[in-house]
Amino acid sequence: MSSRWLLGLVASISAVLVTPAAAETRHVVELFTSQGCSSCPPADAVLSQLAARPDVLALGFHVDYWDRLGWKDTLGSAAFSERQRAYASRSDGQIYTPQAVVDGTKHTVGSSKRSINGLMRGALPVDVSIGKTEVAVGSGTGSATLWRVDFTSRAAVPIKRGENRGKTVTYVNAVRGMTKLGRWNGKATRYDLGPCGARNGADNCAVILQSGGGLGKILGAARR
Secondary structure (H helix, E strand, O other), rough: OOHHHHHHHHHHHHHHHHHOOOOOOOEEEEEEEEOOOOOHHHHHHHHHHHHOOOOEEEEEEEOOHHHHHHOOOOOOHHHHHHHHHHHHHHHOOOOOEEEEEOOEEEEEEOOOOOHHHHHHHOOOOOOOEEOOOEEEEOOOOOOOEEEEEEEEEEEEEEOOOOOOOOEEEEEEEEEEEEEEEEEEEOOOOEEOOOOOOOOOOOOOEEEEEEEEHHHHOEEEEEEE
């Protein structure tokens, strides 16, 4: 066995040890969308592509303010409209659909995958992992709130009225509700996950660690 072969083997093992896991969540994309918005289906398709990436947690938040156009969004919630408004109040005040918020800080048009990718800089600074019953949050700086996000993994919705009348649109990771799991103050901690997917219509869940009372920079995230 040559020394050159041994050196190559050690280098290969070292590369494996320092390479992040493929399923590590490095970014969170929140798409504010609506079944009643004619410009939203292309953004819903982009979210579906992002959801297939192991390094991205892609979530669809369906707002309710376009219900007045004649079709009530079957996945919509006033709470999600309020979340979008709260984000706007912390930045430049812009509210529109489809709007993508990346890592809780910057926004862009949700149908532009190139623009969304351009906002994915660096990585989330706090390690978060999700198990069957617990969530492990690593150490870091600052303080934040840990949320469980229950969502419907996939839903094909026939839209009968409004701007998208006659279309059947498939939505992925449509959020159905958020549950506060606890506060984090920089120390490595474990939290009870609770009933993943407990919200009405949900079949899965993820967790996000978010500063600013739950509407600031996202520090960490994990999905099942």
